[in-house]
Amino acid sequence: MNTMTAAPSPFSPADRPQLGLRERKKIKTREAIRTATYALVKEQGYDATTIEQIAERAEVSPSTVFRYFPTKEDIVITDEFDPIIMDELRARPADEPWMVTLRYVMHKAIAYGMKEDEEVSRLRTHLMVQVPAVRSRMMESMSVTGDMLCQAIAERTGRDQESLEVRVSAMALIGALMETSLYWAEHGHRDEFKDLMDRTLDVLEHGLSE
Amino acid sequence: MNTMTAAPSPFSPADRPQLGLRERKKIKTREAIRTATYALVKEQGYDATTIEQIAERAEVSPSTVFRYFPTKEDIVITDEFDPIIMDELRARPADEPWMVTLRYVMHKAIAYGMKEDEEVSRLRTHLMVQVPAVRSRMMESMSVTGDMLCQAIAERTGRDQESLEVRVSAMALIGALMETSLYWAEHGHRDEFKDLMDRTLDVLEHGLSE
């Protein structure tokens, strides 16, 4: 479990005086690297942006960049949603139909993601479409979300978390969400993401038979 | 040249005299690289196997390896199924229920994949579980399959190939198949893959609502 503490963005380091100077600096460095990366990527594209450039603009050494993020892709694909989704899932009444819960939680997650920084959300999905490495890494990270979903589904339906059925359900859902994001980005973010999500959930709810 | 033994592909170069020497050599080189890779990976693992070693054993230069395969991962994740699946899909009567068609075609694809070389199939899925890069690349390549599936679904259901609904259906299916493969490998290939596939299709058919 990657409980790396430090819920990322919505709070600035100054808001948490209870943390030591060391911790606050770490958060600041993390944000500096991310900010530098987003800026450079917007200026010159993902591939043309090197770690060295990122390090330079963030005013750290290249070594430090790798200490904070295992890969270059990871710098752009923040996944802070997992714990939020999980909490929201658990907060719903246990007897609520699963699809209702899912729909509700997804709406919440979208709202959260948008509020944070819409432009960043767009850049991220844009990169998912354009840069295969980013898309791949995103899928990888979503499979972690998948494990989490398995747990949630198992809790709700009383089935075994490790059963094929549960795992397939989770992965089908992940794939569908992924494709929804891609669709949104490919169409220039013109649709309301929430509406697309609803249509996606409709498809999953009724099965692929028709 | 140590190939010629256990040719992975159902056709050996010698069987196709209609091709020029040039074409036959290319096929042979391709197979040599694959064979060398599989052997080395089995001996010392994926990460420990370098392109240089592969080139050496296949008796070609490293440059040539990259000419035949864009990435190291691609050497192990053959995807020759797409055209077969597509052909089989088109060969089914147009009024057959979609899920029946899908089930039939998947069975065919599995039978084909197994007959080819069971051990290679196992090694491949094993690598998918163990090596993230391979798993990622596999997903990437499956999204190509996804495009193809969109076309098939659109043809069958009369919907727009580019519609969100069709794309979500395809991607959910892909995700589910992926997870089924992983499940199979993680459980030591003990189950019959065909049975797992049936259970997966059951889940998709009835929707994730329950």
Add this chain to the structure above:
DNA sequence: CACCTTTTGACAGCTACTCTCATTTCATGG
């Protein structure tokens, strides 16, 4: 055989990423 095209190998170069080690920066107890 001569000529053209395709394939190959050798090599140089870039960059993501890893590892090690010395230096600096923060935390803490006296």
Add this chain to the structure above:
DNA sequence: CCATGAAATGAGAGTAGCTGTCAAAAGGTG
């Protein structure tokens, strides 16, 4: 306030995947 230990950083070397170029070799053709 300082001394000691722990953590974070920077510098540098090294690995390996991957790209590009160019000349040599092999295959095809008249």
